[in-house]
Amino acid sequence: MLQGVLAQSNSLYVGDMLFYIVSFIILMLLVKHYAWKPVTDMMNKRATKISDDIDNAEKSRAEAEKLAAQRQTELQNSHQEAAKIISTAKKTGEAQRDQIVTDAQKDAQVVKEQAQKDAEQARRDALKGAQNDVANLSIEIASKLIHKELNADDQKALIDSYIEGLVKHES
Amino acid sequence: MGGEAYTFKLFGLTFNATNVISGTIIFVLVFFVLFGLSRHLQMKPKGGQNVIEWLIEFTNGIVREQMPASEVGNYSFLAFVLFAFIFFSNQLGLIFQIGWNGNEIVRSPTADPVVTLTFSLSMIMLAHFAGISKNGLKHYFGSYLKPYAVMLPINLVEEFANFLTLGLRLFGNIFAGELLLKLLGQMAFSHGVPTILVSLPLEIIWQGFSVFIGAIQAYVFVTLTTVYISQKVSAEE
Numbered sequence: 001m002l003q004g005v006l007a008q009s010n011s012l013y014v015g016d017m018l019f020y021i022v023s024f025i026i027l028m029l030l031v032k033h034y035a036w037k038p039v040t041d042m043m044n045k046r047a048t049k050i051s052d053d054i055d056n057a058e059k060s061r062a063e064a065e066k067l068a069a070q071r072q073t074e075l076q077n078s079h080q081e082a083a084k085i086i087s088t089a090k091k092t093g094e095a096q097r098d099q100i101v102t103d104a105q106k107d108a109q110v111v112k113e114q115a116q117k118d119a120e121q122a123r124r125d126a127l128k129g130a131q132n133d134v135a136n137l138s139i140e141i142a143s144k145l146i147h148k149e150l151n152a153d154d155q156k157a158l159i160d161s162y163i164e165g166l167v168k169h170e171s
Numbered sequence: 172m173g174g175e176a177y178t179f180k181l182f183g184l185t186f187n188a189t190n191v192i193s194g195t196i197i198f199v200l201v202f203f204v205l206f207g208l209s210r211h212l213q214m215k216p217k218g219g220q221n222v223i224e225w226l227i228e229f230t231n232g233i234v235r236e237q238m239p240a241s242e243v244g245n246y247s248f249l250a251f252v253l254f255a256f257i258f259f260s261n262q263l264g265l266i267f268q269i270g271w272n273g274n275e276i277v278r279s280p281t282a283d284p285v286v287t288l289t290f291s292l293s294m295i296m297l298a299h300f301a302g303i304s305k306n307g308l309k310h311y312f313g314s315y316l317k318p319y320a321v322m323l324p325i326n327l328v329e330e331f332a333n334f335l336t337l338g339l340r341l342f343g344n345i346f347a348g349e350l351l352l353k354l355l356g357q358m359a360f361s362h363g364v365p366t367i368l369v370s371l372p373l374e375i376i377w378q379g380f381s382v383f384i385g386a387i388q389a390y391v392f393v394t395l396t397t398v399y400i401s402q403k404v405s406a407e408e
Contacts, residue, residue: 015184017289019191020280023198024293028252035205036248039223042212049214 193280196267197260205255230254230393237397242404246397249297254393257281257290257341261385264349265378281388282346284339291338294396295330302403311403337395344388348381 143158208219216224230251234243264279280286303311315326355377359370 013185013187013190013285015182015186016190016194016283016285018184019186020194020286020289021293023194024252024256024290027198027202027256028249030202031205031252031255032248034202035209035223036227036251038212039209039220039227042214042216042220043224043227046214 187283187285189275189278190280190283190286193260193263193277194286196277197256197263197280200263201252201255201259204259226255227251233390233394234397237394238401239405242401246400250393250397253290253294253396254389257392258386258389260286261345261389262382264345265352265381265385268349268353279345279349281341282349284342284346287342288334288338290392291334291341294337295334295399298396298400298403299330301400305404314403333395333399337392337399341388341392344384348377348384351377352381 205223208223210219212220227247231243231247233254234247234250238246260279260281262279263277264282267277268275269277299311302314315323317326352374355370355374359367359374
């Protein structure tokens, strides 16, 4: 069978065999240098890059999660801080209000006391005036009563003095 | 396939001009196609880079399926070049068949048994050499006595049969395909227009089928080569 097959080739061309083997080896060397190496290098580089990208994506996802958590805590902190500021402000305001009210009360007290004192003074003055008036009046009444029993001369003198007093009073 | 081959003698060796010319065309063609596909390499592949990367992935896949993972890197390049070379060789005769004075000048190199057997012999020898260098002489010769010493003759015949079938399968498929193409061509011009009308569609169909066969045979050749190599280099058996 083999002979029949080889007959197709007319004879065993040892030269062809060598030619093909040598050419194939040369082809392998050339292809390796010009096509295989660059392409497989690029493929490896791409594989590395893809795995790196996946790693980086994982990393940045973790980082984003961390940042989100941090932001959440900061948000809570700022909430608390705001609440603290508000409560402080309220307390301060209350204290101030109390202070103002107390001051106002004190002032009012002082004013009231002053007014009372003034009123008392005025009353006393009025009372004193009234006493004087009453004294004068009573003296006058008394003098009038007394004058009835005075003699004419004395009465005359009294009237004069009275008129004099009136004139003096009028002038 | 008809006609005497041009032969000439050089350094006491016989050369077949048909094989030398066809082979040179294929070697140059394969190199420039692969060279052209691997220009302007980018991280994001496009155009030719996609084609060559797909081809590399394809032959790497063949090797990966057959070999232990530690050996894949050593033989994937061989599988790649071998596949490219045999594929282009199988197609050449479908496109160009140049004859002159009843002698062929260009045809598929793989339609010649000397060429296919050269390759099968080289690959089988490579497998044996790889087996010896990987596992040592003792293991290599011991493998002929497995599973029983009585199996020695069968194992020897098997090695020889591997060599013959690997080469002759490729030769047979391609040779038959080209022979039928030639016969259809002869039929077309035998009785004028009617036979041309009949032969033309048949020729087209058969050419398409031969392209398919050429691809399949290249795949089979590379797959069996990796199988034989992996049988030798595997630590077990």
